[in-house]
Amino acid sequence: xxxxxxxxxxxxxxxxxxxxxxxxxxxxxxxxxxxxxxxxxxxxxxxxxxxxxxxxxxxxxxxxxxxxxxxxxxxxxxxxxxxxxxxxxxxxxxxxxxxxxxxxxxxxxxxxxxxxxxxxxxxxxxxxxxxxxxxxxxxxxxxxxxxxxxxxxxxxxxxxxxxxxxxxxxxxxxxxxxxxxxxxxxxxxxxxxxxxxxxxxxxxxxxxxxxxxxxxxxxxxxxxxxxxxxxxxxxxxxxxxxxxxxxxxxxxxxxxxxxxxxxxxxxxxxxxxxxxxxxxxxxxxxxxxxxxxxxxxxxxxxxxxxxxxxxxxxxxxxxxxxxxxxxxxxxxxxxxxxxxxxxxxxxxxxxxxxxxxxxxxxxxxxxxxxxxxxxxxxxxxxxxxxxxxxxxxxxxxxxxxxxxxxxxxxxxxxxxxxxxxxxxxxxxxxxxxxxxxxxxxxxxxxxxxxxxxxxxxxxxxxxxxxxxxxxxxxxxxxxxxxxxxxxxxxxxxxxxxxxxxxxxxxxxxx
Numbered sequence: 001x002x003x004x005x006x007x008x009x010x011x012x013x014x015x016x017x018x019x020x021x022x023x024x025x026x027x028x029x030x031x032x033x034x035x036x037x038x039x040x041x042x043x044x045x046x047x048x049x050x051x052x053x054x055x056x057x058x059x060x061x062x063x064x065x066x067x068x069x070x071x072x073x074x075x076x077x078x079x080x081x082x083x084x085x086x087x088x089x090x091x092x093x094x095x096x097x098x099x100x101x102x103x104x105x106x107x108x109x110x111x112x113x114x115x116x117x118x119x120x121x122x123x124x125x126x127x128x129x130x131x132x133x134x135x136x137x138x139x140x141x142x143x144x145x146x147x148x149x150x151x152x153x154x155x156x157x158x159x160x161x162x163x164x165x166x167x168x169x170x171x172x173x174x175x176x177x178x179x180x181x182x183x184x185x186x187x188x189x190x191x192x193x194x195x196x197x198x199x200x201x202x203x204x205x206x207x208x209x210x211x212x213x214x215x216x217x218x219x220x221x222x223x224x225x226x227x228x229x230x231x232x233x234x235x236x237x238x239x240x241x242x243x244x245x246x247x248x249x250x251x252x253x254x255x256x257x258x259x260x261x262x263x264x265x266x267x268x269x270x271x272x273x274x275x276x277x278x279x280x281x282x283x284x285x286x287x288x289x290x291x292x293x294x295x296x297x298x299x300x301x302x303x304x305x306x307x308x309x310x311x312x313x314x315x316x317x318x319x320x321x322x323x324x325x326x327x328x329x330x331x332x333x334x335x336x337x338x339x340x341x342x343x344x345x346x347x348x349x350x351x352x353x354x355x356x357x358x359x360x361x362x363x364x365x366x367x368x369x370x371x372x373x374x375x376x377x378x379x380x381x382x383x384x385x386x387x388x389x390x391x392x393x394x395x396x397x398x399x400x401x402x403x404x405x406x407x408x409x410x411x412x413x414x415x416x417x418x419x420x421x422x423x424x425x426x427x428x429x430x431x432x433x434x435x436x437x438x439x440x441x442x443x444x445x446x447x448x449x450x451x452x453x454x455x456x457x458x459x460x461x462x463x464x465x466x467x468x469x470x471x472x473x474x475x476x477x478x479x480x481x482x483x484x485x486x487x488x489x490x491x492x493x494x495x496x497x498x499x500x501x502x503x504x505x506x507x508x509x510x
Contacts, residue, residue, distance in 0.1 A: 003190050004028040006046040008036070009328070010054030010064050010082050016325055017169040017466060018050055018080070020365050021180050026192035031328045034064050041070065048076045048188035051083025053167060057132050058082075058089040059097070065090070076160040076187045078116075081130055084163035088154075091138035091161075098150070101131035102165075105172060108152055112144040115186050116155060116162045116179060124174040126152070126166035134165070160187060171463050196371050200232070203360045207236035211317060216358055217309050218319035219301075220245045220271060221390065222259040224383060225321030225361060228373040232360050233319055234269050235376065241319070242270045244308045246301055249277020250392035250401070253410040262382055276304050277403070284394060284401045288438075290510035293401065297391040318355040322362045323369055386431045387465075395510040399438030405453075408491040409436045412455050415484045419477060420459075429471045432459040434485075435498075435509045443493030445486075452493040457481060459498075460507045468502040 005022045009015045009031050022029035030044065034051070041049070049070065056063050068090050071077060079087040085095045108126040110117055128147065137143055137154040145153030147165070155162040162183065168176030184190045216233060220226050220243040234241050243263070247256045256273065264271040283296050309315065361369055373383040389395055396413075397405045413434040420426040435456045443450040457478070462468035482495040498505075 003193055004030060004044060004046050005048045005050060005184060005188065005190070006041060006044055007031045007050045007052055008034040008041075008066065008083075010034045010052050010086075011056065012053035012081065014167055014169050014466065015052040016328055016365070018052060018180075019324075020367070021169050021177060022184055023194060023365065023368065025181060025184055025190075026194045027184055027190045028194040031324075034066055038067055038069050038073075042073065046075060047190050048078065048183060049073075050183075051077065051079040051086060053081030053083060053129065056082065058085050058095050059132070071159065071161055074160075076183070077162070078183050078187075079161075079163035080169070081165060081167060084154075084165050085130070085132050085134060087161065087163045088134045088136075088138060091141075093134060093138040093141070094136035095132055096135040098131050098133045102128035102147060102150065103130075104128065106147045106152075106166070108145055108147060108166060110145050110153075112142060114142075114144060114155060114157055116164075116182050117144065117153075118182050118186060119178045120175050125172070126168075126174070126176070127170045127172040128166050130165060134163075162187070170466070172467075196368060197375060199364070200372060200375055203232060204236040207233055207358070207360060210358065211237050211240065214240065214316035215312065215314055216241045216317040216319050217312055217315045217355075218243045218321075219305050220259065220263065221321075222251065222255055223321070223388060223390070224366070224369055224373065224385070225323050227259075227263060227321075227378065227382070228369050228376065229319060229321040229359075229361050230263060230269055231267055231376045231378055232372070233358070234267060239270060242272065242312055242315070244305055245271050245273045246304045246308075247273055247275050247277065248280045248297065248301065248392060248394075249275075249403075250280060250297070250394045250406060252388065252393075253414040262379070267377075272308060274304055274308055276300075277406075279304065280394075281401065281403055281406075286400060288399045290395055290398075293394050293510070294391050297394050316356060317358045319358040319360070322359040324361075324363055324365050327362050384427070386426075386429075386433070388433075389508060395508065396433060397436045398509060404491070405436055408453065408489055409434060409455070411489045412436070412485045412492060415488060416457055416481050419481050419484070423474070423477050425473065425477065429459045429473075430462045430465070430468065431507055432457075432471070434458070436492075441494050443486075445493065450493045452491050454494040454496060455485065455492050456496045456498050456509075458507070458509070460502065462502070462507070465507070468507055470499045470501055473497075 007018045015031050019029035019031050089095045105125050106128045108124050110120050110122050133150040141154045141156045143151050143154050152165040168179040218230050220230055230243050263269050283300050287293055370383045393409050394401050416434050437454045439454045440451050459471035460468040461471050485492055485495050
């Protein structure tokens with residue numbers, strides 16, 4: 001990909017965002033660990049290199065770095081946050097400990113324009129997240145922007161090296177997209193040639209060539225990733241694909257029937273449905289810890305899938321709906337120890353697995369996967385459904401999970417989603433669902449005392465799922481949702497609305 005941008009990952013929580021912003025501009029971008037060798041970086045033949053931010057300090061004993069040679073490759077370099085400090089440090093500038101650091105929104109003052117800041121006003125709001133600061137820029141570099149207390153941007157246009165202290169990739173930075181566009185097009189001279197229709201045609205041909213006349217099995221969860229992967233692979237090889245749908249019983253109301261109708265009947269994909277609710281619930285009995293629940297559900301899913309896949313003779317490939325964020329996180333320099341909550345679809349494959357992996361979506365971000373799904377003919381109503389966690393309702397039921405609680409939550413959640421659709425609100429919020437709490441409270445229904453569960457209605461608005469705010473839903477809609485849940489769902493007598501943002505909260509509760 002000679003027209004691509006390489007993002008070197010120094011551990012920033014925003015490194016995926018950088019690549020997504022570039023891809024939104026129809027230019028291919030790829031995230032690789034900062035520990036990649038110069039030879040590996042050069043092998044990509046990138047048009048530009050972006051050094052991401054990171055949680056470390058250039059003064060740390062185990063600080064991540066890059067060879068100074070990276071600045072002499074003749075390839076434009078943009079350092080962001082830690083990437084800026086590292087650039088100053090490696091090129092003999094001066095980085096010092098900040099007095100207090102800068103976090104959140106800050107005012108950026110442009111002191112000297114240039115290619116990177118084309119279209120920027122003299123003053124704008126940016127997003128900062130750093131403690132160390134650049135006290136002195138390297139010789140031959142020009143300070144072109146400042147915050148209230150720090151050097152916030154510098155460059156050497158002759159060497160095509162640029163650096164900013166703020167994060168242009170986050171939506172909180174005004175004109176951040178413009179800055180990235182300036183780097184990609186005006187400095188790196190990239191062309192707009194990353195198109196998903198081309199990707200589909202290329203993948204179909206690649207799948208045909210790789211699989212030949214052999215058989216493929218795929219674990220179909222009903223989520224966007226596995227569903228799009230199944231339709232794409234089926235388009236390439238037809239009946240050589242068999243999908244195994246493990247119905248955990250922890251899915252949304254009537255979800256299993258919907259999956260069989262949408263993908264089995266409509267696309268004529270061969271799907272084996274395994275009813276495993278009792279098996280999953282028995283394994284979850286007595287378990288309240290969310291991470292333990294995730295691991296149990298993930299492990300049991302693999303066990304059931306293995307048992308069923310063993311019945312399919314002469315299968316040579318295991319297909320997965322692995323997408324690019326999964327790939328990035330599995331190779332991240334931070335490693336699995338930095339996980340806030342484990343991903344159900346990462347890991348768990350046996351080391352001695354005899355099947356060869358087939359992952360046709362591994363280069364795509366979630367929004368790109370959705371677009372591919374629509375191009376393949378999957379209903380937008382399915383493709384653009386709100387995210388649903390792999391462990392399903394197992395982690396939306398706080399505390400111990402049992403069949404009664406699953407049924408209660410399925411009905412309550414269905415009512416909330418139905419009301420959002422009725423009021424034309426579903427597509428204007430990013431993720432909406434109901435959580436069942438392990439809390440009972442006193443109520444009065446029909447002149448009788450009740451003692452039943454409390455549920456929490458949650459709706460979040462976000463652009464990138466890195467940060468999110470609670471949805472300002474109309475009171476009359478929330479009132480209708482509450483009345484319907486309390487009157488129609490036996491087992492709930494109190495409804496609350498979650499008005500916390502991310503951070504400090506997360507979108508899901510577990």
